[in-house]
Amino acid sequence: MTVSEPFGIDSTAGEVLAGVDLTGKVAIVTGGYSGLGLPTTLALAAAGAQVVVPARRPGAAREALGDVAGVEVEELDLADLDSVHRFADRFVASGRGIDILIANAGIMAAPETRVGKGWESQFATNHLGHYALVNRLWPAIASGAGARVVVVASGIGESPSIRWDDVHFEQGYDKWGAYGQSKSANVLFAAELDRRARDAGVRAFSINPGYILTPLQRHLSKDEMVGAGWIDEDGVALLPEFRAPEQGAATQTWVATSPALAGEGGGYYQACALVKTFEGPEEVEAAERLWTLSAELTGLDTVGKPA
Template identity: 60%
Template sequence: MTTSQHKIGSGFGARSTAGEVLDGIDLSGKLAVVTGGYSGLGLETTRALANAGAHVVVPARRPADAEAALAGIPGTEVDELDLADLASVAAFARRFLGTGRPLNLLIANAGIMAAPERRVGLGWESHFAICHLGHHALVSRLWPALKAAGGARVVSVSSAGHHSSPMRWDDVQFERGYDRWLAYGQAKTANVLFAVRLDTLGAEHGIRAFSLHPGAILTPLQRHLRPEEMVERGWIDEHGNQADPDFKSPDQGAATQVWAATSPLLDGLGGLYSEDCDIAEVAVDEGEWVGVRPYAIDPGEAARLWELSENLTGTSLG
């Protein structure tokens, strides 16, 4: 498979911060939507984009919490959105489109990790529904605003967790036994495939899409893990302090998604997976969770997922 999935020498790396990535980039007059933009990496992403001049809309399942988290960050606004509820997605999109504003950047940042088995929406497995299907429906419904921007980027926040599972076409919804880490892994693969297909469909409209691994960071994303689990994995010590020296700070963790959303080095490119503020290489060693697995950037897999997602959500690009 011929691919542009190769490093391009961005000049940034694993320890670069979101602020450093945006140094010298003026986002004045640009409008961004950041899902989950009031906690963890999302909050740092919102802060960085706003500091660079963008106006940032933060759709939130808990609007009051979002208002409190964003207090003091100028150029932000909060609206209500529950990615697990297609009616909520549709309502948010109607309100946004009703303002008549073009959408320059959409960062699909919200998600869950290693959650207990839960069914949401129309009986969907929660990781697949929240991390992928909700964002698929959101982008589809906001398509007119993305097209109106005359050049937009959509960034899908995936993870190295995609290495743990390709799409499980014979049991996407985990109806024959549940594994929370495999469910997370499949959802993160879906995030990559979503960007691959979206870029193919959007390029003619000036809409380019990217996905990424932000790195390992201690954030509220770990809310479903017991402290003992994180100690066993070497993430924290027995006192709850970060123990893994390779973990990034939230500001460093937000850098790759900010880079994917704004870097001029990516002009004319799309459908690519990034890590450490550069395009990632295709993974060749299945034992190391570095780079992107071939199944996650396969155009055929991406088209198959897109068709399934349209059928499940009842949405299509307008």
């Protein structure tokens, strides 16, 4: 289905929520205190949602969000499964349902780092942490009426690829290759999550926010970004594709809330429009294979199953 609304690459998170009433809705936005997460959180809260912001640095999150009404900050480190379990267990024990979960937090082009059981940090943080979070929160996600899970990916989403013989880059680490794989995993995860969750009324989506300068580039030196043609020597963005964080947050906010997407799911979106679905045999096989691998690594596989 092709969805058409008057939003695009220049729209902001606030604009796509104009006139939308989210009173009574509960949203979780991982990393919702910096980068694209901050305008996402602010827009959802302004529309009336109660927004929970799980943060690796809760002190920084509270400072960034101040006293914004309707926002709660919790501690969560996606690279640490014990931390994921603690946060999810606290939330499920609260008895609240989840209407929106935006898997927004992530790292990019990180130096080689091993976490958990020797996992490559970008695959672990960007994908496995969110996979574990959704599975652990499944009772709360499935308890609502029509919950949506939005996974923030990147421009690699049209042709996702996994390095199946060495997903943790133990044989020759490449920071961009590892990042690209983690974003491919985001897209395939959303597609398979949607297939497994739709019978419970839960739909999942992946999105590409576009080119945005945010703290996501923290692992890149100024020289690298100048050399890539992203910025000039004064740090000013050069590429015409670059947008402000409020614009980069529009697609994930729109996908999470738009009535036009009722009954939809599984697709990959950018600039508030559907770009691709993943229904071909090879795509379905890759998504299923990633799910099986993720379940083996995390010990979690609860989506679509009775609580």
